[in-house]
Amino acid sequence: MPNFQTVRGMRDILGEEAQTFTYIMSKARETAELYGYKEVITPVVEPIELLSAKSGEEIRQRMFIFKDLGERTVALRPEFTASIARLATSALKNEPKPLRLFSVGSVYRYDEPQRGRYREFWQSNFELIGSNKPEADAEIILLTNSLMKTVGLHGYAFKIGHIGVIRGILSKENVDDKTQNAILQHMDKKEYEGAFKLAPTDKCRNKLEGLLQLKRNDCFETVENIKSYVADYEKAKVAAENLSDVLKLIVESGCPVQVVEPAFARGLEYYTGMIFEVYIPELDIALGGGGRYDRLIEMFGGESTPAVGAAHGIDRVALALQMQKTTLACKSGKRVLVLSVNDSLKGEALKIAQQLRISGIIVEFEIMGRKMAKALEDADKRKADFAVIVGERELKERAVVLRNLAKRQQHIVSIKELAEKINS
């Protein structure tokens, strides 16, 4: 007999975990609605050229790539941003700006599987297209804050940086784009020695190394340090000022503790400005992250369009909720088993079941043909609140027997009042 297993890095999501996933997705969708983001659904499979352009070496090497039967080289999406940038240059090209777009779904990366790291995982993704203002950057962080809060997480913190500071230094030190990208990849992984080794001159190396000394507990102090540290680097200075503007907006609007990391870089290559990640103290992997990417849309053949966005790892948010032992604030209706005492009443029983569902009651119908006692015992095990027993005698009076399974008490209740009695 074959013993089928899931592919390495992919998993079945069952029971409570599946419930947590749908809960987080519904909270992400609610957040999208509250911030005015419209949902878009894009394909899981995209042309390799789209996905590999500007995503960066890190992601390019970890994509699931294959040829379809038409000999096209395609890949499973490793993220949403490229697909959304494509939309911004095609179907949504003429839409008035800003565009606020939300997506949720599975993404695929050939990462080394471990806790919180899978090859198939889920993201909720927000993109804000058409503004280069700090309030757009702030909005993306604030909606991430709203999402973390509304799912029930506590103690989370934002790590913020600005890729323009590092790139500003590197450009002035005449480091070519390819080397810049390689340096940033190392810095993303905190492999600072590897990063600094690639600096072409001692001056450049020292300048990069010095970034690590600028961090203070107070985030505004850190930004001031960065500003004076890069005073001779025009682009880096502008970047630091922009970071300061974004930070002020976030703090003034009440977002929790910020850590500004001067040497912070992210794996994706398309970032041009503010970058951030969100963490809880119990986990050392990011629950979400994002940043500004002002040149991607233009690279895809669109007009020059500034943009900023973020994605949240649903698997990791679920893990975080579990670690913080958060009880989900799910709206859950009463659970009921509906059964009839004999076959001839099944139609009537089904009709009553439908009416209860319309009133928001969760109804399981007895479909195993079991004897009454067995069915009731099973309903109790499945944590149903009530059983609705449809019998001939009561039905003549347009009534049924309503049994409270926990209390083991039952009453005759008219069908008209049944939903109200169950919900009360």
Ligand code: HAM
């Ligand atoms: P990212 O940082 O690559 O950004 O991924 C966002 C989040 O996805 C991470 O913070 C993490 O929670 C989750 N994640 C990443 N890799 C894995 C994995 N192997 N297993 C489980 N969860 C994972 C992006 O994807 C960008 N597209 C975000 C963005 C949107 N930037 C601008 N717009």
